[in-house]
Amino acid sequence: MTERMTGAQALVRALEHVGVDTVFGIPGGAILPAYDPLYDSTKVRHVLVRHEQGAGHAAEGYAQATGRVGVCMATSGPGATNLVTPIADAFMDSVPIVAITGQVASSMIGTDAFQESDISGITMPITKHNFLVTDPDDIPRTIMEAFHIASTGRPGPVLVDISKDALQAETEFRWPPTMQLPGYRPVTRPHSKQIREAAKLIAESRRPVLYVGGGVHKARASAELLELAELADIPVVTTLMARGTFPDGHPQHLGMPGMHGSVSAVGALQKSDLIIGLGVRFDDRVTGDLSSFAPHAKVVHADIDPAEISKNRHADVPIVGDCKEVITDLIAAIRASGQKGDYSDWWKLLNGLKETYPLGYDTAEDGSLAPQYVMERLSAIVGPEAYYVSGVGQHQMWAAQFIDYEKPGTFINSGGLGTMGFAVPAAMGAKMGRPDATVWAIDGDGCFQMTNQELATCAIEGVPIKIAVINNGNLGMVRQWQTLFYDERYSNTDLQTTRRIPDFVKLAEAYGCVGLRCERPEDVDAVIEKAMEINDVPVVIDFVVHQDAMVWPMIAGGASNDTIQIAINMAPKWENEE
């Protein structure tokens, strides 16, 4: 059955067929033909954002909260280039989004036409794949391929750039189209020999550790991970992208590794004789100086993307596959072997580190508010069912450290790219994908000033997110580096937010949201409880916190994990280990 319609109508029809219910975007000349049939769609809700960057991060937040593909749309030229940051962000964090952009008419491409930019060229290195479509007949198939590529294998962003004439011309619409992706066949089934080899190394090891990354939740494999960890009695560390994938409250959990990781998590990797990396990248924020990273460890590395394996650290046992299948097969292999490692000395060492060096912080003498305390109270009052979406900076690290994540996927943040401005629009997208869930954005005063325009979108579209602005008056994370590495020379990090420019409470009110302020520890619980009671409009809380609070522990950029400090010039003792 075919039907005659315009390319634009075919686009909207194709989006409906692949199950899209929400599109975030802003119209403009080149994409205008698509907005006309979108107006009539009863299946696809278009959310008019205030900046295309907001559309892209909203699509990411939607994708991460639902596990489905997030969709954003923009016009050619500046609309498309405003999507570059979220596309790069989605690429680094393997988030499945499809970005649809209008392009100038095909006869004009390459002429520096008004609002022409080569967005497929620009995004070539930051997309999993991208398409330039100039023939209306190709639109349905391209949409189907884009969603397939974005959501299968290692997820990631796909761009579909469609010329205006292709949107306007007529075509025969037919569904389903036949995909033409001969070279694209992600391997999901792990090789059984590699699995047996991994199980053997696990049984032989004395100091194994499960190094868990974002790939495990993306494979929806947290239940299997729990089973594997308990079956083999192996300690677990969860990266920034994996917070919640293994419950924080579980006794085998050692916390987050890396630059701002816990001593026990960093120590577990450094002192390990077998790292079982699952859906991880051996990212520099985790390994520190590679040449001194986990010097005694053999490595089992499982990932769906073969390009990750042995990229940074040689894998003794490489396993290409979907983490759910890998873990399931590992469980079966360990059961079948009937062997169990003896890790009692290892647990003694790690439990000692965990007990001696818990995460902590100093409270300021002047009675001012500690940002870490805000996180602890949010965690206690809001609880583990909510989604927490953070910006980038100190507040992000405190949110990773001091909120207890018990449920997979409940911490959403920009890990790989470290994109300031992520939180507000991503929280909006998460809330639209999960309208029944409580969604908190935890943002910095710097980050918040980059994308808070989406408060207007939230207020108008009825998206009652809650935003905790951790207002330290500074680009705090950069200031922390200036404190530690630049002699306290605070070049261009003072935002002067303490002068209330802007006044975040008034700003919230100007956007049709509720604005609250909290400056004293004794008021924290009441203000969070008040925000929890407001469910019809977005709420912004301006938490005015101490500007000198720092994120600890810390390993300096590029330094060895062995140099971890728990406070200025304070190193942990790795005592009684050998």
Ligand SMILES: Cc1ncc(C[n+]2csc(CCOP(=O)(O)OP(=O)(O)O)c2C)c(N)n1
């Ligand atoms: C778009 C962007 N620009 C610059 C940076 C560098 N940077 C990293 S953290 C940070 C400070 C963030 O300030 P704020 O939002 O107030 O968070 P805080 O560290 O104070 O909690 C900056 C400027 C970045 N990560 N992203």
Ligand SMILES: [Mg+2]
């Ligand atoms: Mg700040």
